[in-house]
Amino acid sequence: MKTTLRLELPALPTLHAGSRVAFAVLDRQQAVQRAGELPLSELASAVPAGRIEAILHPADSVVAAVTLPPLPGHRLAAAVEGAVEPLLLGEIDALAVAHGARAADGSVPVAWAAREALARALRLLAECGLPADAVLPAPLALPVASDGWTVLVRADHVVVRTGPQSGEVWAIDPLATTGDDPALAALQPALEQGSPARLDWIDPPPAGRPELAGTALRALPAEARWQGPAPGWSLALPALQPHRRGRSPWRGPIAWAAGAAAVWLLGLNVHAWQLGREETALRQRMTAQVKAAFPDLPVVLDPVRQAEQRRDALRAAGGEFGTTDFLPLALAAAQLLPEASNNLKELRYATGELRLRLADDAIGMVATNAPAAAPEPATSQRPRRFLPRRENTAPAGPAPAAVTRMEIDPAILQRAASLGLGVTRDEGEWVIRPGGDAGKDGGMRPAPAAGVRIQPDQSRR
Structure with a gap:
């Protein structure tokens, strides 16, 4: 707990290391924890304290007030000295003048003491291990x-x-x-x-x-x-403070800042260590979950990426419709044969193949005329004899009649090619498969590697 040590100094001209000084130790609530009287040289070891305030003898200081106009801070000290000088009997250079803040009515509290005597007292206190943080006039300590x-x-x-x-x-x-x-x-x-x-x-x-x-x-x-509460200003002017080895006005703030930085760094390291442990535990849990979900994975190096890859693979395989599924084939058939929407008699699906039987077999078919094949001339088994060539041959017989055939409408074949489908006719049924070629004669050929394109088979003329 931080404490304040207050000392009642005797008259400054008589102060020395052996002077008995009354003291009191105050806590943060200004309650007296200890009081007594000890030689000045023994106080530092007997009564350690965080802050030291010296109270001057009543005859060693004067407290007054002067009225000043509003001034910036760097000019206020000079204005105070100018206002105090007419109140003095001697030279102002022989005095240490301190002042407080300017009040709303323009009054500024001031106090002064003999400069040399005050400087000697501050040096003596520092030598005795009691560097004064504040020097208070006697009235302002009550x-x-x-x-x-x-x-x-x-x-x-x-x-x-x-x-x-x-x-x-x-x-x-x-x-x-x-x-x-x-x-x-x-x-x-x-x-x-x-x-x-x-x-x-x-x-x-x-x-x-x-x-x-x-x-x-x-x-x-x-x-x-x-x-009594300290006024917030004192006669312990920086110019009068002795040089204290290892101690400066910035020592306390620097020490507190260093301590705060050390605590912050320690807390940051502890937090980073905790986050590292949580990350390791989370990664272990993720690895275990991925192995449990996908036991066929031999090694799990990146659980998140590997799980995403397997999820995408499963989604592509079963989570989404493929081109061989019933619904995509049915939708494609509706686009391929729009006239069959009200003529559907039978529909069967089996593993990537959709079969349709229509009430009207003529839907999607066109009639074409094909010449009949000429009959083969009859041949004799008797041995040929070489006869003289005759110029006049027998007249040819009548030409064979044309044959009418029903074939898939080329427009439907072209539409199937644009949809990436293979379409054939099998015993009055439409057979629709993804990714194959269909000919007019109903034959199917494997699709090329680059994709499915259905074209009419022109191999037979």
Whole structure:
């Protein structure tokens, strides 16, 4: 758990390594975890902390406010020094001036301390292993009262925090002759001018009560002196910080960035390892599923591709209609013989062959005339005798009559060729097959390798 160590420094001119310093360790909720007093040189080893804040002696710093117009950030520091200079009795170069952000009303909180004394204190803290991350004026380390002031008596001074960015310090006059408490006497002029509704007085409380109507007094425990919120700016100016070997303002951010990068890389590697295991397991499951689905595969190297190839092969074989299936042949027959749609008498299909018998046998047929064959002359078995040639021969007999034949309409044959079909007639039935040649005489020949083309058989004239 990150903690904050707050130190109440004595007056800067008297600070040395053996000075006893009051301290408190705060957690993230500003609760006091430990408090005490130790020599400065022993604090680093006895009280390790993540952040160190030093609280100056009330007499070592001054808190004020100046009013400035809106300015860019790089010009605000110079404007603050120019506004503070009329308030000083000495040279501004001898002071360390710090400021906060400009408020909406134009006010800018400022604080200053002796430059050399502050630089020496920062070096001493660093040498003792307590490099200060912030140096707070005494008023700005106290709690903030919601409707009043917070008061602490410390080292003969009345320290008052009047707001989140404001506070004042009044010295207690030990020779005061009034009957009031010396702290109240020192605070009385400020009370008359400011008139707060309530005073939160950190233990020990004053001996008397403020003589102001409407101002209530509430006691706070002693540990409340450590629990004030820091204003967000401090007198630990970078120019005054000593050179610390191995430690720089960027050390913390760089360390956090390196740690975050290491955690990110570790997580990335773990995630990649998990994804690799999941990929291996998924590939093994896919291989097992492919082997179970296709046991004839000898080796499975690429389960997805091999499964797709086998799926496509099965789809081409049985998942989709082939050219020899009934439905493609029936559709092709309807295109080949459109006149047979209302004359179908019988239909039979068997393994790539469709047979149709029509009520009208003349559909799709045409009549052709073919000459009859001439009769062979009769020959005698007697031996021939050589006779003198006669010029006058016997007159020829009558010519044979033509024979009428029924053949497939050439238009149907041409249509079958365009559909890639073979068509024949067999005993009054139309026989339709894919990828064959049919002749007029009903013969079938194998289709060429490049595809099926049906043409009329012209071999017989």
